[in-house]
Amino acid sequence: MNEAEIIKSITFYGFSLLILIFAILTIFANRILYSLLYAVIAFFCAGGIFFSLGADYNAVVQIMIYGVAVPVIFLFAIMFTSKKEGKTAYLSYAPRFFISFISIFLLFMLLWYSVKFAVYLNQNSANYLFAKLSNITIFDSVFAISNGLYVNYGLALFLFAITVLSVIVGISVLNVIKENKHVK
Amino acid sequence: MLNNIFNIGLFHYLILAMVLFFIGAFGVIISKNIIKILICLEFMLTAVNINFIAFAAFVDSVKVNGFIFSIFYTAIGAVEIAVALVIFYLMYREKKSINIENYKELNG
Amino acid sequence: MSFFVENLYTVILIPFWAALLILLGKLFAVISSKKVVNIITFLSTIYCLFFAIGAFTKTLVEKGFVYENVIPFLTVSKFNFTLGMYIDGVTTWFLLLAVIISLIVQIYSMAYMRDDLSYVRFFAYLNLFNFSMFGLILAPNMFQIYVFWELVGVTSYLLIGFWYKNRSVSDAAKRAFIINRIGDFAFLAGIVLSAYIILANLGNVSSITLPFVEMPSISAQIYGCTSDGIFILTCILLLFGSIAKSAQFPLHTWLIDAMKGPTPVSALIHSATMVAAGVFLLIRLYPLYSLSNIILNIISIIGIVTALICSYSALTQTDIKKILAYSTNAQLGLMFLAVGSCSATISLLHLTSHAFAKALLFLIAGTVILAMNSNQDIRFAGGLRRKLPVCAYTYLVGIISLSGLLFSGYTSKEMIFSSLIQQNHYIFAILFEVVAFMTVYYLFRLYFYTFEGELVSDYKEPKNHLVYTPILLAFFVVGLWFVFPKSANLLIILFNIVIFVLALITSYIAYRFRNNIKKVPLFYDLSYRAFFADDVNNFISNIYCCLVKILSYIEKYICEGLSYILSLCVRISAFIFSKFQTGNVQSYLSYSLLIMMFSFGGLLLVYSLVIYFSEVQ
Numbered sequence: 001m002n003e004a005e006i007i008k009s010i011t012f013y014g015f016s017l018l019i020l021i022f023a024i025l026t027i028f029a030n031r032i033l034y035s036l037l038y039a040v041i042a043f044f045c046a047g048g049i050f051f052s053l054g055a056d057y058n059a060v061v062q063i064m065i066y067g068v069a070v071p072v073i074f075l076f077a078i079m080f081t082s083k084k085e086g087k088t089a090y091l092s093y094a095p096r097f098f099i100s101f102i103s104i105f106l107l108f109m110l111l112w113y114s115v116k117f118a119v120y121l122n123q124n125s126a127n128y129l130f131a132k133l134s135n136i137t138i139f140d141s142v143f144a145i146s147n148g149l150y151v152n153y154g155l156a157l158f159l160f161a162i163t164v165l166s167v168i169v170g171i172s173v174l175n176v177i178k179e180n181k182h183v184k
Numbered sequence: 185m186l187n188n189i190f191n192i193g194l195f196h197y198l199i200l201a202m203v204l205f206f207i208g209a210f211g212v213i214i215s216k217n218i219i220k221i222l223i224c225l226e227f228m229l230t231a232v233n234i235n236f237i238a239f240a241a242f243v244d245s246v247k248v249n250g251f252i253f254s255i256f257y258t259a260i261g262a263v264e265i266a267v268a269l270v271i272f273y274l275m276y277r278e279k280k281s282i283n284i285e286n287y288k289e290l291n292g
Numbered sequence: 293m294s295f296f297v298e299n300l301y302t303v304i305l306i307p308f309w310a311a312l313l314i315l316l317g318k319l320f321a322v323i324s325s326k327k328v329v330n331i332i333t334f335l336s337t338i339y340c341l342f343f344a345i346g347a348f349t350k351t352l353v354e355k356g357f358v359y360e361n362v363i364p365f366l367t368v369s370k371f372n373f374t375l376g377m378y379i380d381g382v383t384t385w386f387l388l389l390a391v392i393i394s395l396i397v398q399i400y401s402m403a404y405m406r407d408d409l410s411y412v413r414f415f416a417y418l419n420l421f422n423f424s425m426f427g428l429i430l431a432p433n434m435f436q437i438y439v440f441w442e443l444v445g446v447t448s449y450l451l452i453g454f455w456y457k458n459r460s461v462s463d464a465a466k467r468a469f470i471i472n473r474i475g476d477f478a479f480l481a482g483i484v485l486s487a488y489i490i491l492a493n494l495g496n497v498s499s500i501t502l503p504f505v506e507m508p509s510i511s512a513q514i515y516g517c518t519s520d521g522i523f524i525l526t527c528i529l530l531l532f533g534s535i536a537k538s539a540q541f542p543l544h545t546w547l548i549d550a551m552k553g554p555t556p557v558s559a560l561i562h563s564a565t566m567v568a569a570g571v572f573l574l575i576r577l578y579p580l581y582s583l584s585n586i587i588l589n590i591i592s593i594i595g596i597v598t599a600l601i602c603s604y605s606a607l608t609q610t611d612i613k614k615i616l617a618y619s620t621n622a623q624l625g626l627m628f629l630a631v632g633s634c635s636a637t638i639s640l641l642h643l644t645s646h647a648f649a650k651a652l653l654f655l656i657a658g659t660v661i662l663a664m665n666s667n668q669d670i671r672f673a674g675g676l677r678r679k680l681p682v683c684a685y686t687y688l689v690g691i692i693s694l695s696g697l698l699f700s701g702y703t704s705k706e707m708i709f710s711s712l713i714q715q716n717h718y719i720f721a722i723l724f725e726v727v728a729f730m731t732v733y734y735l736f737r738l739y740f741y742t743f744e745g746e747l748v749s750d751y752k753e754p755k756n757h758l759v760y761t762p763i764l765l766a767f768f769v770v771g772l773w774f775v776f777p778k779s780a781n782l783l784i785i786l787f788n789i790v791i792f793v794l795a796l797i798t799s800y801i802a803y804r805f806r807n808n809i810k811k812v813p814l815f816y817d818l819s820y821r822a823f824f825a826d827d828v829n830n831f832i833s834n835i836y837c838c839l840v841k842i843l844s845y846i847e848k849y850i851c852e853g854l855s856y857i858l859s860l861c862v863r864i865s866a867f868i869f870s871k872f873q874t875g876n877v878q879s880y881l882s883y884s885l886l887i888m889m890f891s892f893g894g895l896l897l898v899y900s901l902v903i904y905f906s907e908v909q
Binding site: 005008009012016019020023024026027032035036039042043046049050053054055057058061062065066069070073074077078080081090091092093096097100101104107108111112115144145148149152153156160163164167168171174 | 191192195196197198199200202203204206207208209210211213214215216217219220222223224226227230233234237238240241249251252254255256258259260261262263265266267269270272273274276282285
């Protein structure tokens, strides 16, 4: 066990524990604003996980979008809709709670087992999967991503941009139509 | 055993992503507040994103295609949330409620 | 002549097209007049007559002439079922007989059925019958024989049940058809069994349908490679087809039911041609049957038993058509006896003489029935000789021939008898004479009741057409006498005459003192109810009905209960599952998770099991 591994494991376990704790807190927080806050923390920690994997660019994007931009929209939504009802709408303990709990638990076991099973099945490939650690530096990754985004996947980027534009236009049109109907 | 725990590999990231995904799904299912449901949906998206990046980092270390797709994925997730919020707002104007129990139009 | 032989297959096709033309013409209202139907029928049968005569001349000129021409009809892997024609002396002889009787009966029924509403349908059926009968006669192998065998049965069913609106008529048609089907099933089993024997032991794919060209060699091979039991079983199964079609002992009751049909149909199908098809098949399979003495004895015994039972039953019947039907039955039994104890040729000769004579008698019976206003009871008839002299004398020609005193009937009867004596079948010979005695008795009884004495019932003048058509048949009855081979044995002639006179005197005495004669209880019942054959049939069908009742109770209470439980389960589960439809997206999501869990778990289980077992190996 060398120093790098220890650091790596500390960062991984720290961030992942934070993510899981704040994700659970998000669900069980009794005020919607608190759950949004916890969620933001969890998203920041996810950015940290990305950092530990060497995907710095992704981490930045993650923090920018999920950590900042999306919560702002959520905030606006909460502002528009916050009423007294917000407190009563908390968690439901309908049968679906138990159904989903049991099925999620079992699925979790199954997936765990299947990953183990895959390791058992193909030791070589598993070794390949687990042994090979990334040796990418920050600049490497940024260079590669910019190269990939603007050279290899340039067309996809354009397509994506057009899609997003059309979505935004669509949303506004939808709103306008709805409002008109409302007026009538 | 100890070695296995501290030797962080793909397996650990996958398990993390899985747990996060399930927490998100659980939240989606049991929450009553629609905004909370959407937040939990974000958790699920993030879990998938972690999967993407983990596979990209461990398996495909040269071409970084996974990183790029993860960026697309993040952006799409943000847009999706924007659309979902708009739809939610439109619904809200009809019902004046953020409780999902009041939206039961799906049973015919 | 070879033109006729090579194109003889058109004889099968032309009546079929005629039937189709008539039926479709009626369907599309193109053919509305009876005249057109008459012309179509007449032309098709005349055409058949020409070809039959042509082919007959060919076989007459060349002794031992054999011609086969087949086309592939059905190819199943390596098995090739063929249709076509096989022509030899027997074929052309029987074909000519069938065509002639068919033509005369058609001419007769043009007058007989004139006032019937379903005139067109009747003639379509007659043409259909011609088609199936000629196909049966020309068949080159057992496959085609079986196909046309069934077609003949169907046509017979259609014609018996021609006046289907009458309940008893349609019931009789069904009974006749079902009894025929029993025999046909055994026949099919026999064909399959023989095919299996050929295939398994000889490996001869081309001859599994027993082509008649190679009949003697194939039968010898079958006999050579099977044990006695299997051989006899095969033969008996094949024999059952003949038994059912020719109305022999265990399955003989259908012929009496068949008399519910129109009288021309009885004349054509149920006396002359179709019922003779069983004998025709016996003759065709004679090379097979003749290999085993047991089979021949079985055939003879069945024949003589049928002849005795039916002759005895005919003694006291009062229905004119029933008497003739029982007589037909008895004569068919004698044909079986001839096949079993004498030879196929003699049987064919008897078949011929009987066919003409019996068709004649039936046609006259039809005239008599019309004259008596559709009354078939002979006790209400009488004195018709003065009203219908032509009918009376042609009838006399027919019964004298059938009794074996003169004409063609004499020759065939005498040949059977002398052959029986020659082969030392003395018991059969004695029983044969008993049958002959009874034949004379009941035929003359019918004659006395119908044509002599005082006129009892109303009388209606029949058309000239009806009266004079049977004369054509009488010509054949007489004319064949000169064609048949003769072997005059003075002793037998004398014996015949003695029997005839004795029977005539008995019959006359019984007729003269008909009001004073007491009915002997058991013997009269035995005769009048035909050895309780119908009661036996009813008993069997009652057993079946009991079974059906039990099954129906099972169906009613157990099966329906089960289905009710099933429906209850469905209803309960629907009630339960409808509770799951909350309309909430989240619950659907949770179900999807559950399903995902199960499917993924099942997949993993199967996959790991596969891996485990493959690793174990």
